[in-house]
Amino acid sequence: MAGAEARLDNAGTALWLTDWKVELPVAWTPRRVLAMVGGERAGRLDFLVHPDGQAVSVWAVEVQPVFQRRNLRAVMMDALYAAHPTAWIDHGGREPDGVRWWDQYTDPAPERNIHNRPPSQWAQYFDAVQVAAQRAKNAYLNMHFGLNGHRAAEHRYGERLEAEAQEWTSAFREAAARGPDPAVQELHGGLRLVLPPRLHRLVHDGRRDGGERAEMLLDYIGHGNLPYEAGWNITEQAAFEDMAHEEVFDTPFGDDEVTHLSFRVRLAAGQEVPPHDLRATWLTYVNSPGVGVELTGLSWRSPERPWTTHEADFSPPIDAAVAPRNSRNTSPQYAARYDLGGELLPGQLPRRSDDPFAGREEEIAAMAARLKASGLDRARAQLSPPPTMREVFEGLHVHQQDPSQRQAPRLQ
Template sequence: MAADAGGLPEEGLALWLTEWKVSTKIPWPGRHLVASVGRSVAGQLDYFLHPDGQAIKVAMLRVHPDFQRRGVAGVLMDALYAAHPTAWINHGWRTGDGARWWNGYREPDPGRNVHNRPPAEWAAYFDAVDVASDKAHIAHQNERYGLHGHRDVAYRYGERLESEAGLYAAAFRPVTPVRVDPGAQPLHGGLRLVLPPAVHAFVHDRTQEAGARAAALLEHLGHGNLPRDAHWNTSAQAAFADTHHQELFESRSPGPPATHVVFTLAPLDASAVSAADALATSVEFTQPGDVAVDVTRMSWRPADRPYLTHTAALTPAVPAAIAPLSAPSASAAYRSRYDESGFLRPAARAGGRPFTDRAAQIQAMAERLLRGQASRTRTPRPKPAPPQTATPRPPAPEQRPPAPGRRP
């Protein structure tokens, strides 16, 4: 999106819509709408979307101090209306700063704001009493700060506010939360890694075998160190979105770009399922202990070139584990298989997997492979030998036809 008149930088504003994985009393899926300028987050709008897509509850709108008063909040709110062109929108109550901002904002479609319409039209989506309470709070903020607050378009209750809202409280239709079943489908979890230069070069070298590169990544991380604080999603795309979100909001040190890795797990067994906190499209492991899993596929990409995605199917699946919260909380099976750093113990390495000596040996192997490849490209090709002239054969003797009356 090009820079607007509010003074945005020349590189303009990029908008990105992704899932907001949060477990609250609102059983609607969460969404993030993030605005970024270059690699910096300029603002974010968090909201909940009704499962049928026809109602929105805004949770928070915030802009980074470096980008305030430059039109970012208005762009985010306009984008929300554009992304859901037919949905009812409940903006909730407002802080003092929010009330002052709203006073200068021009709503794209006031007719979809539940504060501007009677409860009979939207009461199936929102509790009319809660909406009435939010409106009373906003009216107080407007009076306190001397704001108009677009009160001309706000719906005026025919009866006392409490009475009319109470009439429609029974019309509200609660939503039954949808929970993913981690024992019935694969799960995908993302992780952001900053690799040593040689390892980074090796795992992104498409001339090398994909399985060996996946093994190098897993050995560098440690089989017992699969991400604990990640949400495990029902799609690999959502897992990559998590890593991108992490990339936006985390500081980056100088060096090679980060590598975004997604691990695909086989459906979990009963003991692991009981330890998972399930949301609509993802699960999170909240118990302090480790979780034994089987990795069936790995995908990875450089953060600065997400279109270059590498994939390796692991056949058979590789046993691994989601890391425990602390060493004392690890199970006996985890401690027997992994050391205190989450790497495979020697006894668990039967079968001879590639890159089994962890970080130092992985880097040495990667450097050796890359040096060999570089030397092959530098070696001049031998000149082709001159073509040899074929020696002419003597002509075959002339064969005469047989004499008449005799068989040949």
């Protein structure tokens, strides 16, 4: 299902497994199974994935009223199980509609449902006390509506489990955030826009040079007008997924032809890392005052023909900027080069970095020092006798998690 935004057409039912951008203060990755029927949004299943991929937390399952009673909830849940075939799954506490649906659903892997297993097996991923409370809520609703709720599969169904939960809650560990580092990584941000008809035809004409068409696009957008509201992702695919999400969930542009763009950028040489909110696979710049970047590539495609992606690499990169969020906090560096619309000011010309090492003297010096130290270590190793197998095994580093770390509680 990954990359299925390239097949969200008007034929039949399509499932799309994609990122789900939500501001969560945890390291788990938000994901979504999106169901499309006849080109229309029919349902969604929102969930979180632990960084090691071995735990999944279901947050919400929704089917649009016109598409209900077509088994779409079960189809999306089955897809979640298939996408994470070895992970523990927490279904959380259910609402009345949820307990009725669960009573009719056949769990494809009940042995991976944490409500069916003792906390000793999954407590490092989920707070045992919170899970016990969710189970109590589900049991009450089952009783209220006269439902079975697969009680035979549940761990010690109907018993008081407060003591057991308290015993295992200390095993709960917060996952460490491993988001992108803008200081060293290239990042990808998306923009969805409507171009004038003639420009649209030109930039989607594959017979023309890609670099020429990319510069047409950049001139139209403005060198200083890269989107401040974008989520800057570690992959280009994620940037295009953001645009496809907008196409599905946001107000449509009417009958106009739309273009989806993905910018590949790195921070400009000498630019300090601006304040940013870090997530598992993406970041946003906080109240951007105008973030100087080097634009190293641009890709674009039509959502009507997403199987054709046009692209251009810029070498050397083009000088550009992420637009300020508002005019009141525009940085002096940005204001000296761009107007409030992101256009170059009179007398300011597009420029490229002719020297890829300019402004990176400290970084290059640090790398040279590391290489020199590594060379000395290898030279010393060649003068020493090889270690015995016992010495090798005794020297292995065993990773120990910090017991002071605790995972943020699962939001309801």
